[in-house]
Amino acid sequence: MPKSANLTTIGFDADDTLWQNEQFYRLTERRFAELLADHAEPDRLSERLLAAEKRNLGSYGFGIKGFTLSMVETAIEVTNGRVPARVIEQILAAGREMLDHPVETLPHVTDTLERLAATHRIVLITKGDLFDQERKLAQSGLGDFFDAVEIVSDKKRNTYQRIFSAVGDGPERAMMVGNSLKSDIVPAIAAGSWGVHVPHELTWVLEHVEPPAEDPRFRVIDTLRDLPGIVAEIG
Structure with a gap:
């Protein structure tokens, strides 16, 4: 598949980014x-x-x-x-x-993944219980969009460095998309990646941190429907 000159790999969080949790x-x-x-x-x-x-x-x-x-x-x-x-x-x-509990995907998830999977490597990066996350992914029907699935115990700077180096072209040519500033955005940006925050109306209190608003690699969107525009802007 064709690749963007700068951005080749997009990581997605799962819980409260792709489906309700x-x-x-x-x-x-x-x-x-x-x-x-x-x-x-x-x-x-x-x-x-x-x-x-x-x-x-x-x-x-x-x-x-x-x-x-x-x-x-x-x-x-x-x-x-x-x-x-x-x-x-x-x-x-x-x-x-x-x-x-049945999996409830969030709005615009399927259309956005289908569109971006045609031009970029798509990676699921989620933390939590292995069996439960595998169950939710299988029930969601989204599995075929992902080039790789990483279920990790926690999300830190070295997590993104390792994953984006192994399945992509390094963190500098990768983007992480998620609802948690603490787990999805701040450590991904620290690793050198782009971070796109998709706020969810409910976020666990232990995931709250201040947004890296001044960082040039930080973006915020209302819904995943807006993500392809951000990807195109970055190039």
Whole structure:
């Protein structure tokens, strides 16, 4: 396929860039708050759960399974170890429901991937649980657009350097597209790539950082429908 003179490889985040994700965490957290309503106020429970998630990232990584275990841990903490077995059972059931939820692709995803795959290498770069991300990709029907799929434990500068050097022409001739400034944009730009932020209405609080607004390789678009124009501009 023909290649752009400057930009040859485009990486895409998955969760909340290609398909819905965070909304299911929010719904489950509300359900969790209802289960523990007799033991903690919703705001306080949310704080305790977030603290547990932060503590557990190094052990469980990102994804639904770690979130579910953090809910169990929080339930034990706020009840001083007296959480009823039925509550633990319902927390585990909520986690399984998240893992079984149908994939809902976001607007303009298919058309944009189809258009850009004709001119550029397209790479999926996502973090989280291997089985869950593979499931979502398979259910999405988007797999054929990607020249490579990378499911990683975290996204840092060296992650993008490694991937774009292995499957592209180096980070300087690559672009990363995603909804998370912290995971998708800032480290990709630090690696030498372009970063295109596609904000989602819901973003996990641990993914919040200030945008690199002054960096010449930073762009923001409203939806993926606007991405081909950015790609054409960069050339």
